[in-house]
Amino acid sequence: MTQTYDKLVRDRIPVIIEENDERPVTHIADEGEYERRLAEKLDEEVTEFHESGESAELADVLEVVYALADSNGLTRAELERIRAEKADERGGFTDGVVLERVE
Template sequence: MAYYNKLVRDKIPELLEQAGKKGTFRILGDQEFESELKKKLAEGVKEYRDTENEVDAAEELAGLFEILIALTKVHDLTLRELDEIRQEKAKKQGRFHERLFLIKVED
C-alpha cells in the first residue's frame, strides 16, 4: 500500500480501477483546495525544470496550464480576465521578448 496525500486529477479513480487498484479519496474544502493547488503548481514547475526534451517540456507546460486554470477559478476569475490582467501588466512592465538579464542596479 502506498500513501500519496496529494491532489490528483478527476479521472484518477477511474484509472486506478482500470488497473485493478482501489484508492481512498476525500473532497477538499475551498482553502485546502487552493493550498493543494499551490503545492501542485510548485511540483509542476519542478517537473518542468527537470525536463530534458521538448515533448516532456510541452507535457509539463500543459499540466501547469491546467493548474493555472483551476487557480483562476479559485480566485473567481475567467481566463479572459486573467489575460486582461496579464496584458495590463505587460503594458506597464513589458514582457520577456528581449531576454533581459539584470546584473545590478547602482544608486
C-alpha cells in the same frame, strides 16, 4: 500493494486507477485545503518542468494556474486580460533582459 500519495490529482485519476483494477481512496478537499493543495501542486508541476523541460509538464503548470484562477473567481479571459495589461505596461520576457544591478 498500497502506495500513499496524499496530493491533489486530476479529476479523472480515480477512474483511471479503478480501470487498472485498483481501489483509490480519496476525499474532496474543502476550500482551504483545496487552495493549499493547488499551491503545492503548482510547485510540483514547476519542479517537474524544470527537471524535464517537456511541453507536457508546462501544460500541467498552465492547468494548475487555470485552477488557481478559477478558485480565486477569475475566468481564463480575465486572467489573460490582466496578463496582457501587465505586458503592455511592463513588457513580457521575450527579449531575455537580465537586470544585473541599478546604480
